[in-house]
Amino acid sequence: MAGLGAVALAPFSPAAGLAQGLAQGRPVAVQAKPASLALRPDAAATPIWALQGPELGFGRGETVEIAFANELPVPALLDIRGLDGVAAAEPLTGRAPLAAGAKETLQLPLRHAGTLLCGLGLHGDGQARPSQVRALVVRESQPVAVDRDEVVLIEDWRIRADGTAIPPGMDPGDSMPVQTINGRPSLDLSVRSNERVRLRFINAGQRTVFAAKLDGVEVRVMALDGQPAEPFVARNGALVIAPGGRVDVFVDITGAAGTTYPVLLHDGRNARPIGKLTVSNEPPLRPAPQPAAPPLPSNGLPAQLDLKSASRVDLALGGPPAEWGPPATFSKNAPPAFRAKAGRTVVLALTNRAAIATVFHLRGHHFRLLDRLDDGWKPFWLDTLAVEPGQTQRIAFSADYVGRWLIEQVAADWAAPRLVRWYSVE
Structure with a gap:
């Protein structure tokens, strides 16, 4: 999510x-x-x-x-x-x-x-x-075998009747939610037949969990949260991205001139059109679409994680803040959430005790989302994960970088406070 x-x-x-x-x-x-x-x-x-x-x-x-x-x-x-x-x-x-x-x-x-x-x-x-x-x-x-590289930056706002905007972490009251696309209300992108476009979707929203959908075209996911993934086709062309998450996709345009591919946005309650990709009257970019793209070049993250000898930590999300606190009162003198030895695998069990989804962000390292039986992992890396209420998700990362790093959590509610702790790799 x-x-x-x-x-x-x-x-x-x-x-x-x-x-x-x-x-x-x-x-x-x-x-x-x-x-x-x-x-x-x-x-x-x-x-x-x-x-x-x-x-x-x-x-x-x-x-x-x-x-x-x-x-x-x-x-x-x-x-x-x-x-x-x-x-x-x-x-x-x-x-x-x-x-x-x-x-x-x-x-x-x-x-x-x-x-x-x-x-x-x-x-x-x-x-x-x-x-x-x-x-x-x-x-x-x-x-990288693409013809164009486009950033898809998604932001959301809460606007009062007097036109001022409410910052996150405050009660939005009866304010109106507004989403923008690169600071604009909608997107119109002209494309050419047989063109391959890389779209870098970024959820720059504050708290809301959104889904974006491209209708009528195959959407191939190539990277998540900035790290290459084993490529896969998004089901029904839909992408669900946690606040702060990023998804890179490849889209091969195969329609004739005048074909329109709507872009829809869903906030969990309603879906609305926010833009479209329209095939121009220019000649096709090439005689036929390109073959399926290979995976993006590796960034060198480890191919395997040693789960058997991993250090294991339980982290509670949601509920009373306990050891968590807002960034404004953060102190490096507070005890860390956990300590890890450099080069060792760390497995975190994230349990959401809140009544709504809570978004977790690990800084300094990317992690694998483990399978339910804890015997393998999904074929991608993440740094952000939304955990459903009452759910436990397990993640694993290789503690490669010595230093002090933040971890964050925030409930999927505009008024919810952003909370932080830190961990140490020694």
């Missing part, structure tokens, strides 16, 4: 902006600033907080320097979701929130290719305004 807020298909052109700055040895400048976004038709734009700067597109193996400036009136914490093994950049355990008007520089070695998420949401509960999210794309070092 997972949540997908609103879908944004924005062309990804890695040569723009960033690549030039990197080539000249300059850091990539990113600023947290007050901004506004048109969220309602025929109404004034809604004040929000945004991350501004060039397109965040890089190559695997690069070490990127990001110069982050906080131009907000409150402390801000730049969070890069899906970045494994960079303890110095880890929010809260490695970096404190940045004071208003302050600046910092982050060194990010990009070990893995994939789709990541960059935002201010970890420290954003209950603040004056909600914040936007940015995609961070790390390209594979080997060629």
Whole structure:
């Protein structure tokens, strides 16, 4: 299960902006600033907080320097979701929130290719305004057989009658839910017959579990949460993505000129069209569709996990916070949720005691979702998992990176607080 807020298909052109700055040895400048976004038709734009700067597109193996400036009136914490093994950049355990008007520089070695998420949401509960999210794309070092690469960024909002937006972690009252696609209400993407398009779906929603569906076309899942998967066809073209989750898919366009493929969004209550892919009148890109694509290049995660000698930990989600607490009161002096020896497999049993789905996020490492009998795992890696009420899910990861790392949980409810703990690899 997972949540997908609103879908944004924005062309990804890695040569723009960033690549030039990197080539000249300059850091990539990113600023947290007050901004506004048109969220309602025929109404004034809604004040929000945004991350501004060039397109965040890089190559695997690069070490990127990001110069982050906080131009907000409150402390801000730049969070890069899906970045494994960079303890110095880890929010809260490695970096404190940045004071208003302050600046910092982050060194990010990009070990893995994939789709990541960059935002201010970890420290954003209950603040004056909600914040936007940015995609961070790390390209594979080997060629990938696609014709186009599009980011599908989904965000959701809660708007009051006076046009202001309610930040997450607060009672939404009678506010109106709104989803945007790259800051727009809908998506219209022109495609060509026999073209292969890579769509990087990102659920940048705050709490809601969404499903996105592409009607009338085969949707082949190639990566989950930024890590290559054993390719599989999404059932009925539907993708269910937890808040913060990412799904990379390949879509081969086979229809004739004028064919339309609707994009639908379901929030658990209602489905509505949020966009469409339309085959243009241009000639087919090639005489016939490409053959099925091979798996994406491996990022080097282990092929096998030693479950027999794994360290095993039970973690309760939902219910009373107990040892969990909000990011605003996080202390590195609090005892860790667990300690692991470097290189050892860790199995976590996640039991959701809440009455609604709860989303769990592991930082610093990706994990395998274990089979019910604990004798194998699903053929993909994750860093985010939604656990149904009363359910226990077991996950396993190889503790490869020494350091202190966060774990997060949040119930699938707008008013629910985001809660954190930390774990240590020694």
